[in-house]
């Protein structure tokens with residue numbers, strides 16, 4: 001087991017990549033705190049994850065809720081070894097039709113919320129801990145309509161590198177996992193046969209969306225001692241979409 005006795009916090013652990021990661025961390029021996037805003041999906045997640053998971057309702061943009069969250073985690077867990085700052089939203093901010101509130105909400109959740117999650121976790125994090133941010137291929141590849149989302153994810157890459165330097169004296173590693181298109185509720189009702197999903201899959205060298213469990217395995221690598229000398233990197237788990245953007249079925253003769 002790769003995380004025997006470890007204590008992990010996963011924001012947005014009630015859905016998608018966060019939930020799959022919580023499951024895998026628990027299978028690997030960890031005790032896991034999950035957060036989210038939706039009490040129903042938090043309750044469902046706890047049923048699914050079992051007694052090694054604890055759910056806390058908290059919005060990453062609400063500083064009072066965050067203070068309360070970390071006070072409760074301190075009481076329940078004592079310390080943390082891993083933080084996966086995963087909570088995030090996708091939202092459209094197309095040039096020419098975007099209001100300031102929509103843009104700022106995406107930045108507040110995806111970037112500011114992730115930074116202050118880590119900031120609040122620092123007093124609980126043991127030396128030698130691992131911090132992982134959930135980035136995105138969109139932080140590197142441009143996509144129409146996603147300026148704020150792209151900026152938030154590129155911002156995570158940039159801030160993770162500064163944090164890695166800040167925290168190196170404590171032996172705390174800071175990395176980013178950058179998923180490509182992955183089957184989670186973030187895509188809304190789109191199913192595998194929708195034109196959008198088919199079009200995106202056809203641009204991915206591996207010809208398909210990723211599974212949340214495949215992202216979880218990349219996060220486990222960064223969280224565990226398997227990556228003990230890996231620091232300040234962005235690990236793309238994207239079927240090759242960013243490395244070879246013309247490698248997908250759509251571009252084959």
Ligand SMILES: NC(=O)c1ccc[n+]([C@@H]2O[C@H](COP(=O)([O-])OP(=O)(O)OC[C@H]3O[C@@H](n4cnc5c(N)ncnc54)[C@H](OP(=O)(O)O)[C@@H]3O)[C@@H](O)[C@H]2O)c1
Nearest residue numbers: 012015016017036037038059060087088136181182184186
């Ligand atoms: N799926 C993809 O294709 C893909 C690709 C690249 C990157 N990502 C990234 O992966 C991360 C997880 O997304 P997902 O795909 O797993 O989608 P998801 O199933 O929609 O999960 C998003 C999670 O974030 C939580 N969340 C959102 N806003 C929050 C807030 N203000 N405070 C606390 N929690 C909040 C949600 O919980 P509540 O709704 O309960 O708040 C939910 O648990 C995101 O950062 C996303 O940008 C996903």
